[in-house]
Amino acid sequence: MIKHGWAALALAALVGCAGEPQPPAPTLDEAAVIAASVPIAQSFQAELKAQLQAAIAAGGAKGGVSVCQQAAPAIAAAQSEASGAEVSRIAAKHRNPAGGVPDDLAQAYAALAAAPVVEGKPNRQIVQTGEGADARVHFLSAIPMQEQPCSVCHGTNIDPDLKAHIDQLYPADLATGFQPGELRGALLVSWDAARFLK
Template sequence: MSGMAKSKIWIAAASLPLLASCGGGAGEAGPLDEVAVTARSAPVAQEFQQKLKAQLVAALTNSGPESAVSVCSQVAPAIAATASEESGAEVSRIARRNRNPDAGVPAAMQSQYDALAAQPLSDGKPAVQIWRSGEGENARIHYLSAIPMQDQPCSVCHGTAVDPALKQHIDSLYPGDLATGFKPGDLRGAMLISWKADAFQ
């Protein structure tokens, strides 16, 4: 074998560890594919909201706002549980000014929620935050989609002029309710779709 051929083999072999380090070692997180996360998460969030809205509008139309609040308290958790089971993600709603105290904003997600509060809409659509948290088996990828306040039907139960009798009913179901006084366009809350990171490997 010529000296030049030996030299080429040595250079190629020496380059292997360097190339491997550029690609990331085993178990290391690669770049976050936000397009893939959105494609998988957005339909889950949209289906949740469509199902809930349909039931709330039906309750409002047929029985009035007090019935709608009662329906929401029972139906929303059931829809979230079904969506979680079917998708493989953890599906929930969170809000700083929440109706259900169990739906508060986790401390680790405050900065992402604050970003949505500062700008709930992006190009006329609900703004989104996507990020990765944790390491190893605890690594997760989160999709947080704004729920901007809409005039109807949301203002009936969440607006600035909630009927006193309705507010009393809300308080009977949710003592310490914080979810009124919103104006159209305000951030009322956010849909949280949280995946194990390996769902996107």
């Protein structure tokens, strides 16, 4: 009887240590990330393209480079404020060193480079980084190199006078030598991950 009593107590202790079943860890709602991010990516690209084309029509390729330098950060800042996300552009072969690819997004960027377009649309990747209150979710949308107007400033046959102008604005420029269809860069939309956990 005593032995059985101790066995029962030991079993009860083990059950008590196990505690109540833990709720499942929250999962990322990728569909919600896409739904929130795609309109931002599309709006950014459309607005920048419109301003760039207008600048090239008014002042040639040099004007386009100058406007692109100013317009892209301004558009990103406005969309960041409006959406609550952090909007920017990144590239392995960047024009501005501040727009390089962060280490924790390198694998996702490589996947975009391997296939910039999927089923006729820019490829996308979703990456979650950090933990707890610092957790972030990043939406990357490929920016494939387009023949026009992109090749004028990013292609393989850039006018020497234009190249000198680019080098003046971007002394560390790496963003030339692209063929149409190659990955020029990615639009990055980063959010507080808690917004999309369920």
